[in-house]
Structure formats: structure tokens, C-alpha cells
Amino acid sequence: VIATRFLRRRDLACRQAVELVTEYLEGTLSRVDRRRFEAHLAQCPHCTEYLAQMRTTIALTGTVVAEDLSPAAQDDLVALYRQWRSEREDPGPAPDARS
Amino acid sequence: MPPDPDEGLLDRLRSGDEQAFVALVHRHQASMLRLAASFVPSRAVAEEVVQETWVAVLGGIDRFEGRAAFRSWLFAILINKSKATGVRERRSFPVEDPAPAVEASRFDADGHWVAAPEQWVEAAEDRERAAKIAARIRTGLDELPARQAQVVTLRDVENLGSEQVCELLGISEGNQRVLLHRGRSRLRQIVEDEFGRMP
Numbered sequence: 001v002i003a004t005r006f007l008r009r010r011d012l013a014c015r016q017a018v019e020l021v022t023e024y025l026e027g028t029l030s031r032v033d034r035r036r037f038e039a040h041l042a043q044c045p046h047c048t049e050y051l052a053q054m055r056t057t058i059a060l061t062g063t064v065v066a067e068d069l070s071p072a073a074q075d076d077l078v079a080l081y082r083q084w085r086s087e088r089e090d091p092g093p094a095p096d097a098r099s
Numbered sequence: 100m101p102p103d104p105d106e107g108l109l110d111r112l113r114s115g116d117e118q119a120f121v122a123l124v125h126r127h128q129a130s131m132l133r134l135a136a137s138f139v140p141s142r143a144v145a146e147e148v149v150q151e152t153w154v155a156v157l158g159g160i161d162r163f164e165g166r167a168a169f170r171s172w173l174f175a176i177l178i179n180k181s182k183a184t185g186v187r188e189r190r191s192f193p194v195e196d197p198a199p200a201v202e203a204s205r206f207d208a209d210g211h212w213v214a215a216p217e218q219w220v221e222a223a224e225d226r227e228r229a230a231k232i233a234a235r236i237r238t239g240l241d242e243l244p245a246r247q248a249q250v251v252t253l254r255d256v257e258n259l260g261s262e263q264v265c266e267l268l269g270i271s272e273g274n275q276r277v278l279l280h281r282g283r284s285r286l287r288q289i290v291e292d293e294f295g296r297m298p
Contacts, residue, residue, distance in 0.1 A: 013210025018200045022280035026261065028272075046212040050201075052220045057287040060223060061255040063233045064240070066129035073146045074124065077153055081120045084157040089115070 012040040017047045021054050105169040113160060124153065127170065130257055131177055136241065137248040138181035148184060152177045174253075174267055200284035219294040232293055239289040247282035250275055255283070 012020075017040050023029045024037050041048050069077075103109075105126070111119030131152065135145035155176050156163075163172055207213050223229055240248050240256075246268075253264045265275050 013206070014212050015199070015201070015203070015206040015210035018284075019280070021200070022276060022283060026276060026279075028276065046215050049216050049218065049220070053216065053291070054283060054287055056220050056223045057236075057283060057290050058255050060229060060232050060290065061236050061240075061251065061283075061286060062258065063229065064133075064237045064256050065233070066133035066237070066256075069124075069128045069132060069146060069149060073150060074121075074128075076150060077124050078117065078121060080150070080154060081117055081157065085115050085117070 012036055014040075014044060014047050014050075017041070017044070018050055021051055024051075025054070025058075103165060103168050106165065109160070109163075109165075109169060127173060130170075131173070133240075133256065134174060134177055134249070134252055135181050137245055137252055138178070139184055144184060148177065148180045151180045155180065171259075171263060171267070174257075174259075178267055198281065198285075200280065201288075217291055217295060219291065222294055222297075223290075228294075228297060231297070232290055235289060235293045236286055239286050242289075243282050243285055246270075247278045247285070250278040251282035251286065254279055 017037060020029065020033070020037050024034065029037060041051065068074075105123060108119045108123045108126075112123060128149065131149045132142075132145055135148040135152075136142065139145050139148060152173065156173065159176075163169070205213055223232065240252060243251065249268055250264060250270075253259045253267065254261065259267075261272060261275055261279075265272055268275070270278070
């Protein structure tokens with residue numbers, strides 16, 4: 001959507017090229033647009049650097065470690081499981097008929 | 100479809116093996132917490148959502164047939180529970196966030212870089228620095244508009260494919276791409292600023 005607006009002119013300016021990076025990496029640029037983008041990269045070390053930075057950013061994002069649940073929340077979950085298990089072992093008067 | 104890495108644990112969980120349940124919780128808790136945090140306003144609420152999700156998982160475990168990966172099923176439930184908390188969503192911006200990927204002031208009148216972008220790609224190969232940057236990205240994700248954070252988390256942290264992300268979030272491929280683009284671009288700037296602060 002963003003891309004096509006910029007691509008009317010034959011040559012990409014850097015400001016336009018940086019808006020195409022995601023579509024380029026996603027492989028969703030048309031063949032013509034991709035060639036134009038790659039032609040720009042071939043003569044623009046700055047945008048080439050920028051693309052490398054985006055790749056690095058994505059790779060670093062992949063290494064983000066999230067926090068774990070608090071110990072209390074983990075204990076609650078174990079209690080929850082035990083309750084579930086005991087109800088399952090003793091399902092009461094209406095046993096589950098699903099296979 | 101490759102074999103579901105959770106299948107063995109699920110079988111044991113169904114037959115009452117508590118350790119299997121604990122292992123499953125451990126395997127997914129961080130991802131679940133992070134994803135929930137992109138929907139709800141506080142860590143406490145995110146923990147509640149994770150708990151509610153496990154309640155629903157246990158309640159529905161016999162209906163889970165393994166046609167999709169367990170993780171996708173888990174995330175789908177988590178997202179539903181997050182939305183159902185009724186708590187106002189985290190900062191929500193329209194999809195068509197007009198902010199450019201790179202600040203306009205960095206380009207001249209012809210749209211070319213005024214100065215070369217800072218060079219830090221090589222520095223990112225240093226493990227210690229990379230770990231620091233990753234920590235900054237983690238807080239950076241919390242600063243993104245909710246939708247962008249959700250898409251980037253699912254795509255780049257959880258490594259899900261675009262199709263799956265669209266399905267989980269109920270958005271179109273086009274919207275997903277715009278959100279991904281905005282989110283990644285903001286993170287790139289955050290990373291650059293962080294490297295700039297490093298000695």
C-alpha cells in the first residue's frame with residue numbers, strides 16, 4: 001500500500017527505499033518493484049547498510065527473552081492441574097462420553 | 100506439518116502426569132506472558148490471563164485434536180482471553196500510523212540521506228552488546244503501539260509465519276505488513292540509539 005505510492009517515479013530516493021524494506025524482506029514486492037529496489041541498493045551504500053540494520057534488528061528481536069511467571073502464579077497453576085486431575089478421575093454422575 | 104514438539108507432554112498431561120504439565124507451563128510461560136502483555140495494561144493482568152488460559156486449556160484438552168500445533172491453539176486461547184479481560188487495551192493507534200520508518204530530517208530535499216546511517220551492524224556481533232540490546236528491545240516492544248507490538252512479538256520473537264499471525268490477530272495480510280513495518284522500523288531506531296549510547 002505504502003509502496004506503490006512511491007514507485008511512480010523511476011528512481012527511488014532513499015526516503016522511499018527505507019519504506020520498502022519490510023515488503024522486500026517479506027517477498028511481497030512485485031518483480032518490477034523488487035528490481036527497482038535492488039537497483040537502488042546496488043548504487044546506495046547507505047540504504048544497503050540500512051537493510052543490514054533491519055536484518056540485525058530482526059535477529060536481535062528473536063533473542064529477546066521474556067520474563068517467567070511469578071513463583072506464586074506457577075504454584076497456582078500446579079494447584080489448578082491437581083484439581084483438574086481429581087475431577088477427571090472422579091467425574092461424578094455424568095461421565096464424559098467423548099472419545 | 101512437522102511433528103508437534105508438545106505432543107509427548109500433552110499425552111502425559113492427559114494421563115495425569117503433573118511433571119508434564121509443569122514442563123509445558125515452563126516451556127510456554129515466557130511467550131504467553133509477553134504476548135498477553137501486549138494486550139493488557141499491566142503485568143498482573145497478564146499473569147491472570149495466562150492462568151485463565153491454562154484453565155481453558157485443561158478444560159478443552161480432550162477436544163484438542165492436534166490438527167494445528169498446540170502452541171497455535173494455546174496462543175489463540177490466550178489472545179481471546181486477553182481481549183475478554185474487558186480492560187482497556189494498551190495504547191492503541193490506528194493501523195495507518197503515518198510516522199515514517201526513518202525521521203524525515205535524516206533526508207535532504209531530494210530524499211537522500213543527509214549523512215550516512217550510523218554503523219553498528221558489526222558491533223551487534225559482540226555477544227555482550229547483543230544481550231544488552233536485546234534487553235532494550237524488550238522494553239522497546241512495550242513502548243510500541245499495541246498492534247505493532249503484537250505483530251512484531253508473534254513474527255520476530257515467536258517466529259510465527261505471517262499467515263498464522265493474521266489468523267491469530269484477525270487482521271489482513273496488508274495490515275499485518277504495515278504494522279510489522281512500523282514496529283520493526285521503530286525498533287531499529289531504538290537499537291541505533293542504544294548503540295549510540297554505548298562506549
